Amino acid sequence: MASIISVNLPENSYSIHINAGGLNNIGEKASHLAIGKKILVVSNPEIFDYYGQITIDSLQNQGFEVNYHLIPAGENYKNLESIAQIYDTALKCRLERNSTLMALGGGVVGDMTGFAAATWLRGINFVQIPTSLLAMVDASVGGKTGVNHPQGKNLIGAFYQPKLVLIDPSVLKTLPEREFRAGMAEVIKYGVIWDKNLFEALESAQSIDSLNNFDEALLNDILTRSCQAKADVVGQDEKESGIRAILNYGHTIGHAIESLTNYETFVHGEAVAIGMVAAGRVAVKMGLWTENEAHRQDELIAKTGLPTTIPHYLKVEEIIDHLQMDKKVKDGKVRFILPEAIGKVQICDRISSEILSETLSVLID
Template identity: 60%
Template sequence: MTSTINVNLPQQSYEIAIAPASLDQLGQSLANLKLGQKVVLVSNPVIFKHYGERAIASLKSAGFNVVSYCLPAGERYKTLNSIQKLYDVALENRLERSSTMVALGGGVIGDMTGFAAATWLRGINVVQVPTTLLAMVDSAIGGKTGVNHPNGKNLIGAFHQPRLVLIDPEVLKTLPVREFRAGMAEVIKYGVIWDAELFTQMEASKHLNQLRYMKPELLSEILTRSCQAKADVVGKDEKEGGLRAILNYGHTIGHAIESLTGYRLVNHGEAVAIGMVAAGQIAVNLGMWQQAETDRQNAIIQKAGLPTKLPAGVDIAAIIDALQLDKKVKAGKVRFVLPTQVGVVTVTDQVPADVIQQVLQGMQWMS
């Protein structure tokens, strides 16, 4: 399972390197890019315990001066306060424009490290070393960085492309089952929006909900095809001017649910799964997609161990209100990514509020 995928961009192209044991080659990979000598490795205590020392040893063996800093684990710590701590580390260690921040962790660590790197000295190098499936196939790629505002997810951020994305599939062995399933939500998303063959492979697989039951060949396909899909879309639309908006499939309602539950009750992948179920049914109700197709999608979501109903106690009116805070709102209209066939979606702002309400009511838990 070794592959290299190029993210081709006008300003700064880079590689996604997928290889077992590549964590031990981190230092050499940075040396090959001829980056400056100062490196700040950012992680969280859980990930650092598993992989921090290996990453530091690799960097030091390649001649880098390395300091590490751990931020607390969890979406609720994805705040400007955490970024301030990274700025303090950067200042204390006198990082220069040639210096590098390395994000060793999941999507939260990747987003925060990327944002700190984007804004320190108006932009220094960042290298993404994702340790969760979700980060490997999605958040580590494409240069989206940022933190949450108390009233909305990722409202504060910047586009800042990494110099390298280094994916070591072996680190997934220590990933909790719930986090693996969260990553599968983004994989399913790629199947619906871009890659019908990936969708069919997941449909045919017996096991999607745990890594230990998944065939190595399928994991390889999931990583390479998902990363290729993200690279293709980002290469065509770096800053979400058009096509890249399709990567938000399931995220419109998903982000609202995350925000309303304080980033504690459901994780990002679970929220996206619920959002995809909603988007699929909205498309059916608007006559854009067949019920049989959304049933196929929902069957894969369930097979991956992901939720298909709204969290208990979440108010539908509050979800609809929260949609107005979504980053994709334009001229007061909420834009939805909706499927028209497996592998093809469209973006529309013509979704009546009563259709959204009707679909969400059908997704409530029965008491």
């Protein structure tokens, strides 16, 4: 089962190949791109143990000159220092302007490799092989790359498009279940903001809290629908000046919670899950969304085994204060994405501190 999604942009369009077992043929796919002869694969030790050799063999079989660079796993290493280390390896391998950085890993590896590609020699080629569900449905589409600032997630970065994204669903078998569920948070997000059918497919499935409950067809369907949703939105607004903001549904409060817990308590998708619950409640309070649909969303999140409440040791005031620092602030107002119906959201920046404060208070454990 395979599908190809085109991400159509004014410049730098590219394709996402969703293809079980496709990793074995990455060399052949890469050989159809105009990406020079030298490839530096960036990965983390665990992923590289699983899939590094397959990738390198496939590339070398097609005549590529391949090196690799490993970054320890985790959001803690998503910083400028890790980028400087990629630069050092790029220099050692004498990467040239037409050479390629290839990300083999989850969102952290993808974001950092993309940023290094965007900024080494003022931009070299970038190919992405996401190995987590989150990276497949989110980070691999849309060209957001970057690292964290000590005081905020993804504050440093660039928009930079890959030449190719290869999604091989068969690599999900080595993904920890917690990471799988975290990825499902973004899948649910696409259901709420864009694709009602996707939402209902997930509602109909008996159990979705583990990869084992997905057959190949359902898995392919949710990957394709999720990537298509994101490609649709990004194709309309590459640089996030308008509609693209809807992809941040659940992320405004999600980012604040991640940051205030030092990226240690929650993985990204878990924080987004809580953020979606919060945004849904705000939407209901604002009279935009029905309680019934908000409840269906919360049920789906809970069914996936994702958290729906804020830990008791966080204070409402510190969350609200943190929102002010988020990069989605515009002229001092915090922007929220709020559902109107399953499959449809609006951008709203007229939310009072009172509504926010009331909503967050109720959600605290």
